[in-house]
Amino acid sequence: MYHDIANDLIHSIENKLFKEKLPTEHQLMERYNVSRNTIRKAIDIVAQKGLVRRVQGSGYFINDISQAEKTVVNLTMGSSRSRYHKDMSSKIVTFDEIHADAALAKQFGVRDGAALLRIIRLRYTDKQLYSLEYAYYVKSEVPSLTLNSINHSIFNYIKKKYNIRINNSDQYLSQDKLSNEAANLLGMQPGTACMTLQQSNYYNNDVLFNFSQTIYVFPNLSFYFHAANQSGN
Structure with a gap:
């Protein structure tokens, strides 16, 4: 409730x-x-x-953190929950099923060989390229997705269909150089430095159901994170 x-x-x-x-x-x-x-x-x-x-x-x-602005990403809300996503469109590059290799298992803490639903998509706002997203859903927790959910809000879909909502997340924000594949999809030069968010999402008793890597290319982005003083001092 x-x-x-x-x-x-x-x-x-x-x-x-x-x-x-x-x-x-x-x-x-x-x-x-x-x-x-x-x-x-x-x-x-x-x-x-x-x-x-x-x-x-x-x-x-x-708190006035310009939630209506497309240039602010509220990481405390989760990158996929920010208000501007209501006005975003997607171009699906890949939607398939794979099995986690050793690199993915090590990077995100998923079981080696686990079945995953993989989505690679370009995201746009006002027809301007916003980001490139590599998203993976653990199939044992999220058995299927629809094309409509992938084009709009995957998290809303799995909340309604599987009663999965994010309990906690691990997020790492870094400036990384574009791989050849990412650069080709973005129409940019390989090795270009971009802000990249790596995120792992858990529900219930810390069960991993999703992890992703989002490469931001929209100009003049700001990243907001809220921290509360838990010490009482």
């Missing part, structure tokens, strides 16, 4: 239905007809995404 409320609050924030702050906890309790504990759990999720901050005695204020 609180996950659904959190998603609804995130949707409202992304679409600027709340201007400066969230409604009070009491107002949210009435809006969703749930307990205060459920509302607080939902707000905790929203806060963990870096979208709101609590000001003692004043409520929950919305």
Whole structure:
């Protein structure tokens, strides 16, 4: 329940239905007809995404991190969950089934020889090339995908079909040189340095279901990450 409320609050924030702050906890309790504990759990999720901050005695204020801008990638939300993806289109380069080789197993921690669904796709926003994405789904956890989901939102599809939602992620952002294959797909020179996000996604009890590598080529991108002080100091 609180996950659904959190998603609804995130949707409202992304679409600027709340201007400066969230409604009070009491107002949210009435809006969703749930307990205060459920509302607080939902707000905790929203806060963990870096979208709101609590000001003692004043409520929950919305962080302005330009969610509507295509030049901001909120890594705390997960690269595939950022608002701009609603306006993105895809060109599928490859959609097939492979088995993890030793290199993939070592890079992402998947079992060597595991069956994987592989998607290689170019992503565009306003008809401008945005990124090249290599995505892999562990077939034992995600048995199948549709072409429609690959062209739009894979994560929405697997949440509805397999009840899989991201519990936690490992993300590594680095500046890497383009391989010959990636450069050819992007129409760029091999060896060009690009920002690259490597991500592994887990659900339930840290079960790996997806990992990916996204190469960003859209100009003037900024990467946002929210960190909370857990020490209490």
